[in-house]
Amino acid sequence: MRYLNIIFIILLLKPLVVNSQNKITIEIGQLQNNKGEVLFLLMDINKNIVQELSGNIKGNKCNIYIENIKTGKYAFKYFHDENKNKKLDTNWISIPKEGYGFSNNAKGKFGPPEFDKMVFEITNDTTIKCSPNYITF
Numbered sequence: 001m002r003y004l005n006i007i008f009i010i011l012l013l014k015p016l017v018v019n020s021q022n023k024i025t026i027e028i029g030q031l032q033n034n035k036g037e038v039l040f041l042l043m044d045i046n047k048n049i050v051q052e053l054s055g056n057i058k059g060n061k062c063n064i065y066i067e068n069i070k071t072g073k074y075a076f077k078y079f080h081d082e083n084k085n086k087k088l089d090t091n092w093i094s095i096p097k098e099g100y101g102f103s104n105n106a107k108g109k110f111g112p113p114e115f116d117k118m119v120f121e122i123t124n125d126t127t128i129k130c131s132p133n134y135i136t137f
Helices: 002-018
Strands: 021-028 037-044 049-056 062-070 072-081 100-102 120-122 126-130
Touching: 021 037, 021 072, 037 062, 049 062, 062 072
Parallel strands: 021 126
Antiparallel strands: 021 062, 037 049, 037 072, 072 100, 072 120
16 A cells, blocks of 8 residues: 555655756847847747747846746847847848847748757757857857
8 A cells, every 4th residue: 555655655756756846047149239138938849939038148148947837848039239229220121230049049031940950859958059040250
């Protein structure tokens, strides 16, 4: 009977382990300057928004901390909002004037990368390092 109780408790706790909560730290380096902030968007595998965050810049770096993230597949995008107007500024032909980036440091051709190139999996606490793209002429 004692062993049945132990097995029962293990079976009750198993879903908690499968859906464990994780912490993600995103380290964005090589920002052009310390002006403004970084705006960050985390999406799940179905492209649903999980969290929208902003981070302060110090020493040309910004760290984004996300807690209580379930194990699973995600993607993110971000940009360096230098003038804090909450939008990615572009020139007259829609080329970004501010730095931007995607998870896996994915790059697209003439636009954002394909979503599947941005997807990464979270199974435990994770730190991800990335660097923004700045287009200059």
